[in-house]
Amino acid sequence: MRLLIVEDNERLAGLIAEGLGRRGFICDMAPDLATAEDSLAGAEFDAIILDLGLPDGDGLAWLKHQRALRQLVPALMLTARGGLEDRIAGLDAGADDYLVKPVDIEELAARIRALLRRPGPRAVSVLESGPLRFDPVTREARLDDRVIDLSRREADLLELLMRRLGSVVVRDAIENALYSFNEPVTPNAVEAIVSRLRRKLEEAGLAGQLHTVRGVGYMLRSG
Ligand code: CA
Numbered sequence: 351m352r353l354l355i356v357e358d359n360e361r362l363a364g365l366i367a368e369g370l371g372r373r374g375f376i377c378d379m380a381p382d383l384a385t386a387e388d389s390l391a392g393a394e395f396d397a398i399i400l401d402l403g404l405p406d407g408d409g410l411a412w413l414k415h416q417r418a419l420r421q422l423v424p425a426l427m428l429t430a431r432g433g434l435e436d437r438i439a440g441l442d443a444g445a446d447d448y449l450v451k452p453v454d455i456e457e458l459a460a461r462i463r464a465l466l467r468r469p470g471p472r473a474v475s476v477l478e479s480g481p482l483r484f485d486p487v488t489r490e491a492r493l494d495d496r497v498i499d500l501s502r503r504e505a506d507l508l509e510l511l512m513r514r515l516g517s518v519v520v521r522d523a524i525e526n527a528l529y530s531f532n533e534p535v536t537p538n539a540v541e542a543i544v545s546r547l548r549r550k551l552e553e554a555g556l557a558g559q560l561h562t563v564r565g566v567g568y569m570l571r572s573g
Pocket of ligand 1: 357
């Protein structure tokens with residue numbers, strides 16, 4: 351699950367990103383609304399964590415505008431304003447949930463998982479390819495009901511390939527999906543994750559479905 355944290359308090363954004371990162375989320379940070387728009391244009395996110403007071407505008411007004419323009423993934427507002435009127439205004443503007451600062455990471459993670467379980471513009475449903483199933487919320491992969499033990503990045507890769515089943519996913523897109531903008535990526539990191547995932551799928555009994563398209567990327571054939 352990839353999240354965009356729109357928060358101008360660098361320290362708070364860092365703490366949230368680190369806390370959620372340890373709980374299996376991939377987090378990108380945007381310190382203002384302009385950066386948030388660039389990030390949303392450049393990558394797919396599963397949810398947005400949105401501060402209200404940002405240097406280049408009001409998070410709530412921005413959210414209302416974005417929602418009018420297009421279908422947007424679920425947004426959770428972070429606010430120092432805990433008054434009833436502010437909360438109602440937030441939910442009216444299209445926020446799916448809100449949390450009053452100071453933020454408890456455990457609660458934030460639970461709220462996000464709940465948001466992603468809700469039906470919405472991108473309802474999270476279990477991905478399937480023949481006997482292979484992947485649950486984007488629990489991050490569990492199963493083959494004929496047997497759990498395949500995957501690392502966080504292997505699970506992220508499998509999810510990406512299953513979402514684009516039968517199509518080639520270019521190497522850069524995989525790197526962008528598996529690593530956030532500020533994370534160092536070693537050469538051949540993607541290749542190494544692909545080989546490990548391929549081996550685990552083979553060991554589970556699913557051989558020959560994760561294809562390398564030389565010089566381009568990778569593809570999962572439907573089972
Ligand atoms: Ca702020």
